[in-house]
Amino acid sequence: MTEPQPTSHESRRKELARPTEQTLAHAVEEQGRPHADTPAAPEPGGTARRSPLGARSSDRSGGVTASVPGQPERAGRDVAAASAVPRVGAPDDGGAGTPDPGEGAAAVARREGDRLRFVGAATRRIARGIDLDEIVLGLCRATVPTFSDAILVHLRDPLPVGDERPATPFVLRLRRTDRLRLVDEALSESAEAEGLTVLGGAGPDLTPASELCEVRTGGELNEVLRGVRPVFAESPAARAALAELLGPDRTVPGGRRAILAPLRGRRRVIGAAVFVRGPERPAFEANDLLVAAQLATHTALGIDKAVLYGREAYIADELQRTMLPDSLPQPTGVRLASRYLPAAETARVGGDWYDAIPLPGSRVALVVGDVMGHSMTSAAIMGQLRTTAQTLAGLDLPPAEVLHHLDEQAQRLGTDRMATCLYAVYDPVAHRITIANAGHPPPVLLHLGGRAEVLRVPPGAPIGVGGVDFEAVELDAPAGATLLLYTDGLVESRLRDVWTGIEQLRERLAATAQLTGPDHSPPLEALCDDVLDMLGPGDRDDDIALLAARFDGIAPSDVAYWFLDPEETAPGRARRLARRALERWGLEELTDSVELLVSEVVTNAVRYAERPVTLRLLKTDVLRCEVGDDSPQLPRQRRARDTDEGGRGLFLVNRLARRWGATRLSGGKVVWFELPTRP
Numbered sequence: 001m002t003e004p005q006p007t008s009h010e011s012r013r014k015e016l017a018r019p020t021e022q023t024l025a026h027a028v029e030e031q032g033r034p035h036a037d038t039p040a041a042p043e044p045g046g047t048a049r050r051s052p053l054g055a056r057s058s059d060r061s062g063g064v065t066a067s068v069p070g071q072p073e074r075a076g077r078d079v080a081a082a083s084a085v086p087r088v089g090a091p092d093d094g095g096a097g098t099p100d101p102g103e104g105a106a107a108v109a110r111r112e113g114d115r116l117r118f119v120g121a122a123t124r125r126i127a128r129g130i131d132l133d134e135i136v137l138g139l140c141r142a143t144v145p146t147f148s149d150a151i152l153v154h155l156r157d158p159l160p161v162g163d164e165r166p167a168t169p170f171v172l173r174l175r176r177t178d179r180l181r182l183v184d185e186a187l188s189e190s191a192e193a194e195g196l197t198v199l200g201g202a203g204p205d206l207t208p209a210s211e212l213c214e215v216r217t218g219g220e221l222n223e224v225l226r227g228v229r230p231v232f233a234e235s236p237a238a239r240a241a242l243a244e245l246l247g248p249d250r251t252v253p254g255g256r257r258a259i260l261a262p263l264r265g266r267r268r269v270i271g272a273a274v275f276v277r278g279p280e281r282p283a284f285e286a287n288d289l290l291v292a293a294q295l296a297t298h299t300a301l302g303i304d305k306a307v308l309y310g311r312e313a314y315i316a317d318e319l320q321r322t323m324l325p326d327s328l329p330q331p332t333g334v335r336l337a338s339r340y341l342p343a344a345e346t347a348r349v350g351g352d353w354y355d356a357i358p359l360p361g362s363r364v365a366l367v368v369g370d371v372m373g374h375s376m377t378s379a380a381i382m383g384q385l386r387t388t389a390q391t392l393a394g395l396d397l398p399p400a401e402v403l404h405h406l407d408e409q410a411q412r413l414g415t416d417r418m419a420t421c422l423y424a425v426y427d428p429v430a431h432r433i434t435i436a437n438a439g440h441p442p443p444v445l446l447h448l449g450g451r452a453e454v455l456r457v458p459p460g461a462p463i464g465v466g467g468v469d470f471e472a473v474e475l476d477a478p479a480g481a482t483l484l485l486y487t488d489g490l491v492e493s494r495l496r497d498v499w500t501g502i503e504q505l506r507e508r509l510a511a512t513a514q515l516t517g518p519d520h521s522p523p524l525e526a527l528c529d530d531v532l533d534m535l536g537p538g539d540r541d542d543d544i545a546l547l548a549a550r551f552d553g554i555a556p557s558d559v560a561y562w563f564l565d566p567e568e569t570a571p572g573r574a575r576r577l578a579r580r581a582l583e584r585w586g587l588e589e590l591t592d593s594v595e596l597l598v599s600e601v602v603t604n605a606v607r608y609a610e611r612p613v614t615l616r617l618l619k620t621d622v623l624r625c626e627v628g629d630d631s632p633q634l635p636r637q638r639r640a641r642d643t644d645e646g647g648r649g650l651f652l653v654n655r656l657a658r659r660w661g662a663t664r665l666s667g668g669k670v671v672w673f674e675l676p677t678r679p
Contacts, residue, residue, distance in 0.1 A: 118147070132159075332624065481521075
């Protein structure tokens with residue numbers, strides 16, 4: 001819908017020349033709001049009044065062209081010089097911007113009141129920004145074209161943070177430029193035909209010769225910046241400072257048509273802003289220096305806050321990243337995938353975590369938890385609880401015992417340190433899983449045929465309550481099934497309760513499994529992404545941790561298990577048993593290495609054991625051998641002397657095995673090693 005046009009050239013001339021300082025605050029307030037393409041209300045007499053140009057900056061075809069260094073300037077037609085800016089005196093007033101002597105006191109007071117309202121509206125526009133770019137954009141949108149025809153914003157590179165000592169040398173980098181352009185060719189041509197000057201491309205070239213400007217110690221630019229106060233470009237020192245900032249081959253209007261305003265933060269100057277008016281509009285007045293000072297002060301303080309916020313966000317991101325596992329292990333008989341989503345861009349730190357910890361006997365512990373709160377304190381407590389859980393898992397404690405010790409640790413951290421946690425141990429040989437819960441949402445098991453069920457596990461009390469017992473339940477874990485552990489952010493929000501969300505999750509898993517058929521499980525990574533896609537707008541009020549485990553298991557035919565009496569003949573019997581198992585599996589080429597290593601490990605176990613020693617071989621993509629005894633003392637590799645008769649067993653294991661290790665159990669220890677099944 002087009003705007004009604006003036007009915008005569010005379011009305012257009014009056015409109016273009018009408019003082020519009022009273023619209024400054026309105027123009028700035030309108031910037032950033034959605035632009036309604038509706039005709040303006042007609043004035044008395046049938047002539048429609050045009051809306052202030054400053055209010056059109058949010059329009060994509062608007063009259064302000066913004067350019068960011070390193071990006072091409074957006075093409076567009078120029079706007080007419082009749083913008084919503086203060087117009088004091090005639091265009092040929094010599095650039096002094098002196099008020100009309102016949103102007104009354106009421107008009108002066110009204111103009112000063114409009115100036116104050118503009119400052120208030122502009123500072124509110126600047127204060128709306130959170131990050132650095134938003135604040136600089138707010139300054140540019142608030143001032144062009146309302147206060148100036150063009151603006152250049154230079155910031156220190158790099159920007160110092162807080163009390164940090166600024167880098168030397170003092171370098172300013174052009175951050176953003178905005179300038180007025182013509183958007184209405186018809187209005188431009190009409191204005192020129194009637195003798196009115198328009199702002200065109202023939203104005204001064206304000207593009208700096210370089211994006212970087214090194215501020216010389218003792219130079220004119222350094223002196224102006226040290227002075228802190230904005231200055232007109234009418235003094236030789238100010239002109240020299242602008243030449244140093246923009247480059248010697250760039251011309252800027254002199255006199256009171258340019259203002260250089262230092263940007264001073266809390267402790268130091270962090271940049272400079274240059275405001276420029278073209279020759280077709282009145283020059284700046286003395287009171288405009290106060291306006292520029294207010295804009296520069298609010299911008300600098302906002303930039304200081306944005307830099308501090310950026311550092312806080314960086315620290316939060318690093319803290320959260322280091323508290324979560326960089327990568328998941330690849331235990332035998334199970335495949336794993338995980339996801340983590342923060343609550344929001346402005347709250348990146350949370351207390352949700354997940355973990356997968358390999359255990360003796362090819363088992364794996366699956367952990368997911370949620371500390372109350374969204375702060376760095378919550379993330380720090382989460383890190384301590386995760387470390388405690390890893391330590392307890394290394395002791396091979398039952399799941400209920402692990403939660404009991406986590407509860408005690410949370411109470412030691414503070415009286416209000418509460419968290420929910422679910423701890424599960426999967427045994428791929430027995431195809432069983434043991435789960436203990438501490439106030440956490442129950443896991444969901446997706447069977448191979450496509451049926452999804454919410455596992456019935458005792459809910460338990462949250463960690464940190466104290467004085468409660470935790471109960472574990474043992475369930476079947478069939479091959480091909482997928483276990484999904486998650487935090488409440490996935491299923492609970494302001495729009496739905498937790499049980500509604502759990503039911504939606506179960507239905508989503510079942511629907512996804514139907515797409516791959518009854519004989520194939522959905523890809524694990526794609527399944528995690530599909531689960532997160534169930535979140536709609538407004539469904540995420542909390543951070544989300546997701547851990548998915550696909551149970552492959554180990555077939556009974558690939559497992560060999562024996563008990564050996566702690567006698568001198570045990571090593572020889574272990575060699576014979578291992579040889580027969582390798583022949584059955586078709587791995588005769590590993591016979592010599594396996595017999596040597598099994599003999600060394602069993603000999604060491606028999607030396608200290610009082611009860612029967614266990615020997616287990618597992619064939620998967622690698623051959624794994626596990627020897628267990630009732631002695632809690634872990635073996636340590638040492639370099640034997642030439643005269644020693646023993647002490648070389650672990651040295652041989654370390655040289656021949658691909659991996660090896662020892663784990664202390666509640667009733668002894670397990671020493672294990674792995675050999676590749678293929679060369």
